[in-house]
Amino acid sequence: MLRLPSFRLEQPDTLPQALALLDQAGPEAAVLAGGTDLLPNMKHELRRPSVVIALSRVKGLTGIAEAADGAIEIGAMTPLAEVAQSALVARALPALAQAAALVAGPQLRQRGTLGGNVLLDTRCQYVNQSHFWRSALGFCLKKDGTVCHVVAGGSRCVAAASADTVPALMTLGAVLEVARHDRTRQLPIDAFFVADGIVNRRLEPTELLTRVRVPRPAAGHRGAYGKLRERGSIDFPLLGVAARLDLSEAGVVEHADLVLTSLAAAPRRVAGAADALRGSAPGHAPAEFETAVRRVAELARRQCRPLPNLPGDHEWRGEMVPVYARRTLLAAAAGQGPVHHV
């Protein structure tokens, strides 16, 4: 078997207990949600925590609810399958529902959580390998080494942000509720990711993600998610694209957003996308809207250069940037999606 390194497991029942345990253990600890990312990484000895703190018993971390102000709040421990199947999410936040439904395969979506997805470790073809494999290659910056095999001479890890739900949450302006034993803070997801593949999240080792809060979407909100991958199931994204279009009552784009992932260490918002799309009216002037969409796709192509960090043909991934950008925007406008090959 591919054995897990040994550790002590803690299964606190309450959030304060969990936070206290985390505070005591500090960086020695790992937080276990569904474990579908953490455990494979531990089996590969990418992490060797001495304490694992499981959140499965902690009350109050699951569920999807609409707050009084119309915001949608999702507990960090809510399984992705529940996010994907929620009628509320499907109606109000279609891009998120679509993204959640395309993570991994059916069993892993039952177990994998939204919080775990947001906090998914970055991925790279040279690092998501066994300890033996990595030792044969020579360890890299992300774990135990000093070089990068993706960018020769590189001093920065460019392992790819690979979580499907993150671009969707970014287009939705989600806010992350993060708790420490002594405080709770609200972090806009936009400010959460940094371009460092070693750790791309601004989360302190003693903090827990407790909730994801998505502000009430505009009445005319449309969203979609596009996912490029080789197989129709199981595979991580080779490219993930989330689109948002907020239409006025008259059907005119008032706000728009386009965020891509699986490029480098942080997801990327396409600069200028909102400006290019604002004012166009997909329903009334489709040709003009499509022109705007093409302009945005071109912006995406120029701004997003996938690196050879993931397995396969990164040049093709680059070519797919404008295609998936365009298709996802069109799907959002049409109230459709996801953009996925099966």
Added chain:
Amino acid sequence: MGARDRHGIDPPWGEFRHVGQGSTKIDGLAKATGAALYADDLSLPLMLHAKTLRSPHPHARLRAIDSGAALALPGVHAVITGRDLPVRYGILPWSQDETALAVDKVRFVGDPVAAVAAVDEDTANEALKRIRVDYELLHPFLDPRESLARGDPPIHEDRKEGNVSKKVELAFGDVDSAFAGAAVVIEGDYDFHGTTHAAIEPHCVLARYGPDGVLTLWSSTQITHYVHRALSRVLGLPPHRIRVIQPCLGGAFGGKSDPFSLEFCASLLAIRTARPVKMLYTREEVFYAHRGRHPMQMRYRTAAGPDGRLAAVDARILIDGGAYSSYGLVTTYYSGQLLTGPYHFPAYRFESTRVFTNKPPCGPKRGHGSVQPRFAFEVQLDRLAERLGLDPFELRRRNLLGADATTVNGQRVTSNGFARCLERVEEASGWRQRRGRLPRGRGLGMAGSMYISGTNYPIYPNPMPQSGIQLKLDRSGLVTVFSGGNDIGQGTNTIVRCLVAEELGLQLEQVRVVAADTDLCPVDLGAYSSRGTFMIGNAVLDACRKLRGTLVSAVAESWGVDPRRVRFVDGAVVDLEDPGRSLPTADAFQLAEARFDTLGATGSYNTPSLGGDYRGGTIGASPAYSFTAHVVEVTVDEETGRITCERAWIAHDCGRALNPVLVAGQMEGSAYMGLAEALVEEHEVNRFGLHRGPSLLDYRLPTSVDTPELHSLIVESLDPEGPYGAKEAGEGPLHPAIPALSNAVFDAVGIRLQHLPFTPGKVLKALRAAAAERRPAVAAVSGT
């Protein structure tokens, strides 16, 4: 000799009761309920767990190994290295170039270096980390062209031919004049990449060395007999002190048909520690054990007359063998020898060269050695049809080899249902109405093939039968069959049961099969080359027919009737002329046992003399050939380059379909596997000499949502020598999938895909190149 008797194609008792019925599998419910035991499901008291230390370098000399610190770890019971197992082995007697653990060199990343037995896996893993190995690095060969060009440093030092593993050059007929006089010559370069079996069960063994000095090895092997021989040779134990048992097997596809390092290591560790030892490969280690499809770089020239009749074929093939020989000699022959049907051509030449590289060793994967050339050749034919303006079916019909023919390389072909296969897929796919009329981006492609039902080449030369069967008849009415055959999921034991029940007129539940245990069963050579149904089936019929007379005469005597009136059917014996008279089988067995003796029989099969009269002429000579035709329907997204295979129609001539459900399962599984390797699977070593992704995440097996609709159309051309006319279905149906896919893409978007795998990036490049080719013409016109 009885073993070579023809048993005929007819039902033994007037009509078939089981054959053709599609009964459920002998072990179906055991598998469905979790009761079936696979190698890793076994455990024994005091069992230790063993792990392998592997080379992190693609090519290096071993200077020293220090395992002191590992041995000192509490819980570690033994550490062994190459010095402990220095005897070489290899599946073929002519190329024994492997050792269980590296003796003085390592030849690829993952080559086994040392093995540890400990109380549990965690301790064994910890011990591995404490073994110190001193390596002297050598230049790694990752490109087969480099291996061909230069033999220094040699990967195998005792080879005279540098880094060439095997070279075969054969010519039949006057190739050069055929080309000189040809109306059309099609030339092309083709690449086939590396792919692997990826059976879901990882390799696993359990070894026990008893106080009686008998070594028992339960192994997830598909070749019990060869493992038995290899163990004896490497361990220096006489074979009668070794017992090899194949438990239920979780898939193989050729990936478990070599002796593997773990079989020797666990055995020696069990001997050394006097405790049972289990060794289970991780998925990553399975990728290092490999033996998958050889990458081939192929150049084909095909000559034809103006009517499309083939005049000659000329091929040059460079085969990347990886680090060891494995079946490479056979692969090299097969790459040329198996191409000579289902079409006739009067002149043929091939030159195939297999070279060593510092990569996991290649070997036989479903359709051994012939899937790659078939791909190239059937695309060549599609191009020829295009050039001549012929329908691809029509081109093939003009070149049919036909039944009872001899191929250009001297192979005897008997039954042949290929023409019917063509008709079936043409009709089922709506080819005539749809091909060329689908909107751009959608297309249909077709291809055909021929494959062996075993060969007369028994791996190690010997005059004994290739397959043996033993029957024991019990007073209870139960027949126990002892079969050396390896049921690897394809259903060999189910077929054995069916044939015994048919021959002796029993109900299926009256037959039990004990298989693949060298202590209990006679020798069968193993599950490879699609030999099972044909050879084991014939051995079963042979054994049963030796008993039928005895049984019938005992009953006839007791009834005082002419033996011709006695019929065994469905578990009873009846008198054909007196419907009132019958006996349960058990009573008949008792009568016979009382009248004659304890009841049992043996049966066997050996091939007739076959093959061309030249060196290598027997390699690939089969007693019967199967035939296949595919039509594949694709959609090509011209913006993403993604090819989606929507549907595939598979017509396969398996001779008599003894169990059509099993046959369909083999056809579907084969087509799925071929399409998968064409589109998504890649077993590649990266520029650092490491497998690029030795996991089932990065080596992508299509899931249920990726798999096309598969339509199996069984064609039965009853073979005079097969058991009731049966041939093979396990490997043949894979072959046409890949060229048919390529040909369908041409129909859909007008590009020729000749370099596997057909990744979307390559498709886009090809589409752009095709557009660019069209553009200059336009520019030239507008420029004037």
Added chain:
Amino acid sequence: MLVRGLRRKIGVILQLQVNGDVHEVDVPDHWTLLEVLRYRLGLTGSKQGCDKGDCGACTVLLDGQPAISCLVLAREAEGRSVLTIEGLAPRHVAAGGCGVDPVQAAFDASGALQCGFCQSGMILSAWALLARNPRPRPEEVRAALAGNLCRCTGYTQIFDAVARLATAGAATAPETSPEAVRD
């Protein structure tokens, strides 16, 4: 706040409810559910093909939902009901049925079991699907099985097996069936 007493003492017994029985096992914290099922409880019907979530061979039902047991810590399964392939037939018999569970019977009858190694996981995924949706459409069947790799069958006979179970309705007719032609 200091939390005491949460740390398990070595030797704390784990209670696992598997196939309706409560088992007490003593395993280190880093053992997975799959390891405990196979190597401590002798329930070897759940298979291991990759041990890291890629293949689905280790699928069991946790509170009725398919779960990848090689990525579930054994202790995390405490307090939940685990159903493995071994539990299906006894459950069916206990409910008054005879023989094996109809899903198992359908897989057998359709020829879906080749090497069988993927099938305990596959059957459990199909079983869970049929439990929540007795008449799934072909696309729903494909989607529900998309986390269980099968290398032998090309999935067709697996789809046939599920279609056999999905009672009545044109939408659930088998996608293909072998046709024999004799010449």
